[in-house]
Amino acid sequence: MHMTRVKLFEGVYLNHLPDRKFKTALLSANFITPLHDQTAAAYALIPAILRRGTQRFPNLGAIEEELDRLYGTSVDYVVRKYAETQCIGFVAVMPDDRYLPPGERLLEPVADLVGELIGDPVTAGGRFVPGYFESEKANLLDDIRSILDDKREYAARRLIEELCRGSNYAVSRYGSEASALKLRLRPLFALYRELIANTRLELIYCGSAPLSRVQGALSIAFGALPRDVIPELPVTEPFAGGDVIRRVEERMDVSQGKLGLGFACGGGSTEALLLGSTIFGGSSNSKLFMHVRERLSLCYYASSQFHQKKRLITVGSGVEFSNLQVAEDEILSQLTAIQNGEIEPWEFEAARAALKNAYGTVEDSLGGIESFALSQLSSLSDDTPEKKIARIEATTLDEVIAAMREVHLDTVYTLLNEEAVA
């Protein structure tokens, strides 16, 4: 992955990733803020309000009509979580000039629009328009509450909240309902002023335009932002785990039980744990797929995920209420098998191939390139997919087994219906 990083202004960086194979180009603007329960909802609300209107395009209709004229360019506000940072801003995807009538140039007007959304919002009495604030606050509350609608995601979220309680990693990207309810217009506008002056802003461009053209367009579009001192971000501490296994049970009107297991990881290397988690439950030939699903027919999905930056493993599955304990026992016995070194050579090779395929195809999509770049920028890491692949190739089976031996269960979360007997 070839990326050129240029400082445009104090704390404002352009990250240029040239690529000519796509029909579209992508431009994103991301403020990197520390993830905290006190501020997460407020920061999540800011880009939603900004998306409602600028001085030049003061309402949604005016913005959308401009996007139509820009050949269906999309500009979405985004709120993302990488480890313990919250990245907020906009992602614009525009058709590449090569596929437009001769003479059409989209990068400059799209950069201007994104710059205006961030730095030049429509205001009333020196603050955000009250109606925009109120309706976007209501939408944010709906977004926070509607996590409940997807039970698989809800169970995964609740597991992380319980596993990491007290740590910023437990905070969701939109913040909590309680903190969103407390949001007020005046302090929010003050926070916005502080955001655009004192937070690192990472601009990412991926497309066919050369660096000089992108730098020119963005220097104009973001030139008027009031920039000040940029404090450093705190570092994400690895998950340590507790002394005893915690069990959390929740009940709701559901047809299927959900099981979530959270594990602390010890001191193995990131790649050894990544491989270990992939063998455990990371693909359709993992231990969990082969045993919990295929051999015992207990579930449709049972999978594990290694949270690289926080260093913890989570497992999620959806099973019949009466089978929750059977599934939990089987999941743990598969972890024990890995810890005992019961890994066939093909299982190790398949895990390695799956990860190489995943990192090897990051550059096959604009979204993949952008989110990989932002994930690294959020922690100022200079990792690339190539470096990742090289480290994966250098990791041995013994290192994987040794790393997985330090993995231990910390929290068990179950979701049941009212009648089920746990």
Place this chain on the structure above:
Amino acid sequence: MRVRIYDRLGETVYSERLKNGLQVIVVPKPGFARSYAAFAVRYGGMDTRFSLGGEWLDTPMGIAHYLEHKMFDTKEGNALQELAQNGAEPNAFTANSMTVYYFDSTEKFEDNLKILLSFVSVPWFTDESVEKERGIISQEIRMGEDNPDHELFQMLLQALYSRSTARNPIAGTVESIADISAGTLYDCHRAFYTPSNMVLIVVGAVDPEHIADLARRVTSEVKGEEIPRDYGEEPETPAAAEMTRTMAVAIPKFAIGFKGKPVPDGPDYYRTSLVGELACTALLGDSSPLYQRLYEDGLVNSSFEAAYEILPGISFVFASGESRESERVRDEIISEADRLLREGIPQDVWQRLSRAAYGSSLRGLNHFESIALSFADGSFHGYDPFTFPEVYSSITPDDVLSFIKEHFTPAQTTLCRILPPE
């Protein structure tokens, strides 16, 4: 192979109908790391009643999906594992009118393609292995029952249709799949998984002639007969004007359906589909006056979406999202349709919508999956999806207004809602 160059899109497509009837389509994509293959059968959840050897047969709901699950079994074991060892990520899905098997890989693509073609062509399962799958599929069905979006769409089809097999859930119900046996699955495979009822699409950095050769060698020589299917005759109006149920959701969800007419296969199929999409954009899209009014009044949030769907023997428009006042959303849509019919679409609005439609379709060309699916659909219904620039140019505002007139009347409308518990 036949070669077609699409200058404006910067694409070239190779295609050939093999002697056995299999359509092979290759879209070369130089510069990408991965290649992608999709092997699609014109057989899906709606194909439960069909004629074989002159006799009409009724098969259980969910049988096409059950067959999809069992196709990964091979004489040697399981194709998932075989492909995974080569770093390929295989999967499959069953839709209303097709079943698609696919994988992508960065290495050993032709080896992997051979495995794909062979396991989909040759069934290998026993009563015992079919029995084992029942628990897994039952959990997949239960998971769907807890997913409000899944349930809402199912409700919409049941409210719109009195007899069409689109009413049936694609995966069936836990009860309907209870008696599916290996024998029935073999019969369905023999009837539908024939080369003339299938299409192979490969997207990536591949040699098109190699792909066609491989398909010629691996797929069956028996062409297969055309299978007449019965989807049920439909009256013009919906089965129910309203349907409501409660589920564990946070915000009330709605789907409003507008019942259309059957759309015959052929070049007009694609044109009708794009006219429908443009009508949805003009009436309900992000830049439409109606959407802005609904959003600004807090009647809908950004989850609001609208689309036009064509399925065998039926077609419909739907608008869905979250709202506490979905009856008002429905009424506003119908009165806005009346206004558009009275006032027409101004020339400047039309130009901007056409630009945006071109840009959105262009964006689809970045995604291998969407390219493959559009060619599968095009192959089954007789159109070329890369002709969208020409087809859009042939569409006039009057076409869109006629579509609106034919679809958005109170008599054709149904409103489905999922409400949170009291």
